[in-house]
Amino acid sequence: MPSVNRQITLATRPVGMPQGADFRLIETPIPRPGAGEALIRVLYLSLDPYLRARMNGALSSARPVQVGEVMAGEAVGEVIESNDPRMGRGDIVEGILGWQEYAVAHAKALRKIDPQAFPVTTSLYVLGMPGLAAYFGLLDICHPAPGETVLISGAAGAVGSLVGQIARIKRCRAVGIAGSPEKVHYLTAELGFDGAVNYNQTPDLYAALKEICSNGIDVYFDTVGGPITDTAMRLINNHARISVCGQSSQYNAAQPDVGPRWLSQLIVRQARVEGFLVSQFSSRFEEGLRQLATWLREKKLHYREEIVEGLPRAPEAFLDMLRGRHTGKLMVKIGA
Ligand SMILES: NC(=O)c1ccc[n+]([C@@H]2O[C@H](COP(=O)([O-])OP(=O)(O)OC[C@H]3O[C@@H](n4cnc5c(N)ncnc54)[C@H](OP(=O)(O)O)[C@@H]3O)[C@@H](O)[C@H]2O)c1
Incomplete structure (x- = not known):
């Protein structure tokens, strides 16, 4: 040694x-x-x-x-x-x-x-903190139902890529937002997302999301915040659930970022926004790890x-x- x-x-x-x-x-x-x-x-x-x-x-x-x-x-x-x-x-x-x-x-x-x-x-990863954040942050905060549209920001990242796959396991439509054509291809061709948008090369993100989420957004799993989230909030459906997992776009900001004030959208849509820390689910980690391991073994999760x-x-x-x-x-x- x-x-x-x-x-x-x-x-x-x-x-x-x-x-x-x-x-x-x-x-x-x-x-x-x-x-x-x-x-x-x-x-x-x-x-x-x-x-x-x-x-x-x-x-x-x-x-x-x-x-x-x-x-x-x-x-x-x-x-x-x-x-x-x-x-x-x-x-x-x-x-x-x-x-x-x-x-x-x-x-x-x-x-x-x-x-x-x-x-x-x-x-x-899958059997650790990011996997548990995806599992509890989607299922416990948002309770996605079959047929619902789940939109995920930072979708090609560690957490987002699992959230979309879990949404698919729960028979939802999974739509991802990511920052390059390669990432969009990874999400749709390799991970089975129903659609994905490259926010860096889409001149009108709102129009692109509206087209791909033609029935609106029932669940929004947010890992980046900022202008992407401001845009997603314009498309939420009645009784939408929004899980705030991360705000990556804000972590390096020297000054607080101010965007459109969309809280009134929550009133109109009777929607719910909830932040979480994966640690709040620590008493149920075993349950989450057992389920994630089962999905891995069944090849329902890829990483x-x-x-x-x-x-x-x-x-x-x-x-x-x-x-x-x-x-x-x-x-x-x-x-x-
Ligand atoms: N609440 C909790 O307990 C918990 C637990 C785990 C993780 N988190 C949070 O969840 C988030 C994702 O974690 P992760 O491990 O999946 O991270 P990750 O693997 O680094 O993925 C995050 C992705 O977000 C995108 N991104 C970064 N900055 C951006 C910006 N300014 N605008 C738009 N997209 C941006 C990047 O992809 P693109 O190229 O697509 O932009 C990046 O690959 C982080 O904020 C993390 O802190 C929270």
Whole structure:
């Protein structure tokens, strides 16, 4: 085992879009686990948009990462040493291990993964936080009924691509909004979406959505917010349900963005908007994971992973993710 642990820390708090200089690669000694803790060799690190909010000083849904601290983030790894009876050397675990090659974590905060059942990377995607957000954020917040039209923004991203497929499983019409022709093709040709619109090359997004959602929108699953959501809100049906999962278009805004005021549309349409945090469903994670695993086994869910090699490339990959340059789930391979 090497004696040095490479870590990526937050060097400065970004204003607006982060830059490479906001991160620092450092070397520290490999930490030792205390009582009830395990030492883990990180295999794959998940890059998620919510980490952008944790780089800010203000409290969002989680404690901010302090300047000089290791960047936070979910990861999957192999237990090297354990001081807790719940796990032993060689076990594969998932948890908030951070942007580093070796991490010490409390055993009770780790989830054991069966590497024989599915590839370990699925614990960061379909069988992890993004999958659970798609599952509960669509089914529990929106209760989609067969025949209804479900519109998804950020549809080719990790969460959105699963939401559309779950909507199809529930016999709804799934329509996606994404930012390139390749992403539109991925959604319709590979994932079975009923339609998709490239918002970057559509001169009139309202007209395009009106055509493709000819019966209006019953469920809107929002991951990006901003002008896309302002447009979608003009097409909602009576009793529409809107699940606010993310607001990716706002995460790098230095100033709050002001758009059309569409709350009166909720009155006219007797519609409901509800935000959620996946953690609010933690007591039902087992149920969600069981169902997602069943759909995976039945090949009803398909997924794409983009894997970048090596911890030093994590900041550059993270910045690319904030620019929407990937399809599906973005991860960094750290250990072999
Ligand atoms: N509430 C929760 O508990 C919870 C849990 C998980 C995730 N989330 C949130 O859900 C959202 C999606 O997460 P994810 O893991 O699926 O992220 P992701 O894989 O990065 O996908 C998000 C997609 O959104 C699009 N996007 C980014 N900026 C945009 C902009 N300015 N305008 C329009 N589209 C933009 C990009 O695709 P295009 O090329 O198509 O623009 C990007 O690929 C994030 O906001 C995340 O924070 C919330």
